[in-house]
Amino acid sequence: MFSQKVVLITGASSGIGAETAWEFSKQGASLVLTGRNKHNLDIVLEKCEQISPSKLRPIKVIADLNNEKDIEHIIDITIKHFKKLDVLINNAGILADGTIETTSLEQYDNIMKTNIRGPYYLTMLATPYLTENKGNIVNVSSVAGLRAFENTLSYCISKAALDQFTRCVALELAPKGVRVNAVNPGVIMTNIHLRAGMSQLEYTEYLKKCKVTHALGRVGEAKEVSSVITFLASDSASNITGATLPIDGGRHAMYPH
Template identity: 70%
Template sequence: MFSGKVVLITGASSGIGAETAREFSRLGASLVLTGRNKENLEMVSKNCEEISSNKPVPLKIIADIKNEKDVENIIETTIKHFKKLDVLVNNAGIAASVTIETTSLHQFDDIMQTNVRAPYYLTMLATPYLIRRKGNIVNVSSVGGLRAFPDFLAHCISKAALDQFTRCVALELASKGVRVNSVNPGDIITGIHLKGSVSEHQYKAYLEKCKTIHPLGRIGEPNEVSSVIAFLASDAASNITGSSLSVDGGRQAACPR
């Protein structure tokens, strides 16, 4: 399905990003994997090489997407190596449990830089190459971009901004043959919450609570998101652009419980 196509995935060293890398590997894509954790990125890359039918070695780029030079290097290295880019998956993101009473400007800036500014800049740089290939972009947003939740203020703001970014860029690039969509996961077993300010005990309690707040009665798995990302990036979604597709067990459609 993606044979001969180059797919760039940010935040590919863990969680949804890692599973998305494996998904595209199974579908024959040539991969550019970025992340901050070198050891994890190496592990994901090796896994992708093993499960791919034609055994291509992914291009690995250690990068902090908050760093402008790192973002510039991602695109420069990709084009130098592959001479083209077909799909950009803006997956890297962070979350933190903060309220308007407990947040700081530093936390707000950190989340906005990672979840909004970085994909904004990476998309800016990637766009000329995507236009040449009539490629597409998939932004990994969140149910928090569609619905309001307490205790994750900056995260929800950032994902709402990413969804609007998706729609605006989709309109700007539609006439040039480039599609832009977002996938909006609900709670997925990735450990992202533990990277914020939530303790392991609180996280385990939250996983139990997820059984009652999701209409499907369970938390999601990374592969349930990666398969949707691959769909949106494929020719099967050739008439879809500017959309935010929820993968959240029905949570965005439900009333608070």
Template identity: 70%
Template sequence: MFANKVVLITGASSGIGAETAIDFSKLEAKLVITGRNKENLEKVAKSCQENSPDNLKPLIVIADMNVESDVEKVIKATIAEFKQLDVLVNNAGVLESGSIENTSLDQYDRVMNTNVRGPYHLTMLAAPHLVKSQGNIVNVSSVTGMRSFPNVLAYCMSKAALDQFTRCVALELAPKNVRVNAVNPGVITTGIHMKSSMNAQEYEEFIKKCANSHALGRAGDAKEVSSVILFLASDAASNITGVTMPVDGGRHAMCPR
């Protein structure tokens, strides 16, 4: 399905990004995976190669989406290696908790830079190559972009911005036959919440609480998100652009009382 297609995935060293890379590998994609953790990226690359029918090894680019020269390096390395780009998956993201009473401008900058400025910059540089290949973009957003939640203020704002970015860029690139969509996961058991501010016990209780906060009665897993990313990036979704698709066990439709 993705034979001879070049797919670039940011934040591919763990969670949804890693799962998505492995799934693309199974369908013969030529992969570029980026992230900050070299050791983790190498493990993901190994899994990708093992799952690839043609034994293809991904190109690894160590990059921080907050560093402009790193973002430029990602596109340069991709085009130098493969001479084309067909799919961009903007997945790199950071989650931090904080309310208007205890947040800081530093937190705002960290979250907005990683979750909005990074994809904005990378997409800007990738656009000419995607126009040439008539490729597409999938942004990894969140249910927090569609609904409001307390105590994750900067994160909610960043994902709402990413959703609007998705729709605007979809309209801008549609005349050139480049599709742009987003997936909006609910709680997914990737460990991102533990990285943000929770210890193991708090995380366990948080996942249990998902039985009430998600209509399907549970948190999701990374595979359930990666399968939708692959669908949106595939020709099966050839008439879909500008959507922000919840993959959240129904959480976006709920209004718990």
């Protein structure tokens, strides 16, 4: 489905990003994968090459989206190697706990830099190339962008901003044939909560609670998100733009717990 297409994925070294890379590889895409963890990214690359129908090995770019030069380098490498870009997946993101009484400006700045400023700048730089090929963008947001939750203030704000960014850029680029959408996962089985500071015990208890907070009675799998991302990036979604699509087991429809 994505043969001859060039796809750039940020945050591809684990979780949803890794699963998305594998899904695109299965469908024949040429990939540029970015992340901060070289070891993990190499593991993802190896699997991509193994499952690609043409055994295509992705281009790897170690990069931090908080660094403007790194973002510029991502686009430079992509265009230098492939001469074009068809799909941008803004997946990289971080999570941290904190209320208005316990948060800090440092936490706010870190989350906003990674979750919205990085995608903002990368999209700016990618847009001319996406326009040339009438490509598309999929932003990985969160149900936290659609609904309010306690103790994740900065994160919720950043994802709400990413959703509005999705809608605004969709309107701006629609006349040029470029589609822009977002997926809004609920709790997905990745390491994001552990990286945010949860202990293993706290995470286990949190997953038990999710059986109540998600209408389907369970958390989601990364594959359930990656399959929707590839759908939105495909021609099957050719009449969809400006959408923020919950993939959350019904959590967005429930009263926040």
